[in-house]
Amino acid sequence: MLGVSGASGAVLTEATVRRLLDLDVALDVVCSDYGALMWHQETDERFADAVKRWTARGRVTVHRPQDVAAPISSGSYPTRGMAIVPCSMATVGAIASGAGQNLLHRAADVTLKEKRRLVVVPRETPLSLIHLRNLATLAEAGAIILPPDPAFYLRPDSVEAIVDALAERILYAAGVTPRVDPAHTWTH
Ligand SMILES: Cc1cc2nc3c(=O)[nH]c(=O)nc-3n(C[C@H](O)[C@H](O)[C@H](O)COP(=O)(O)O)c2cc1C
Numbered sequence: 001m002l003g004v005s006g007a008s009g010a011v012l013t014e015a016t017v018r019r020l021l022d023l024d025v026a027l028d029v030v031c032s033d034y035g036a037l038m039w040h041q042e043t044d045e046r047f048a049d050a051v052k053r054w055t056a057r058g059r060v061t062v063h064r065p066q067d068v069a070a071p072i073s074s075g076s077y078p079t080r081g082m083a084i085v086p087c088s089m090a091t092v093g094a095i096a097s098g099a100g101q102n103l104l105h106r107a108a109d110v111t112l113k114e115k116r117r118l119v120v121v122p123r124e125t126p127l128s129l130i131h132l133r134n135l136a137t138l139a140e141a142g143a144i145i146l147p148p149d150p151a152f153y154l155r156p157d158s159v160e161a162i163v164d165a166l167a168e169r170i171l172y173a174a175g176v177t178p179r180v181d182p183a184h185t186w187t188h
Pocket of ligand 1: 004005006007008032033034035038041087088089090091092123124
């Protein structure tokens, strides 16, 4: 499953989805209302049009954030796990409190209770103590916190190279791919 929330990072979401579609992974997507707003702001594309592009390419099911009765709300729906790319501090807080209010929060909650992989890609800087405490709560509950920090040691020569390396880290953390590219391994 892929969650998209209202933080900066549409380019990272796009790279992650593209890679998943390349791998022919079946994908359930839920994007918050603010996530859709941010998408339009950062790409000039409507999120609904991005969805059309993705569904034309692969096995993608998109759920409305208000639809808390969607299948991904249930632990019996078989998923490998979930990545939230990007994850706003509001969404981090909602999941950490256990008082989620939309389908994205619920799907993340279910992922944790079913002990499946939850990869949270938070995007905020600087982080307040509240943000840090909420992220720590998620980590204690089993989530993998994966800040979208550039791998400068790879000497990336473009934003695209940074983004692609991050998308690869997300897929690896989510258990979708083995770490295949030797250039992406940590050697020093
Ligand atoms: C232009 C813009 C950029 C934002 N960027 C971030 C961000 O990078 N990180 C973040 O945590 N919140 C950011 N926010 C605030 C969230 O969008 C806001 O807290 C919203 O309620 C998040 O809702 P959601 O988590 O349901 O998507 C931004 C808001 C706007 C309007």
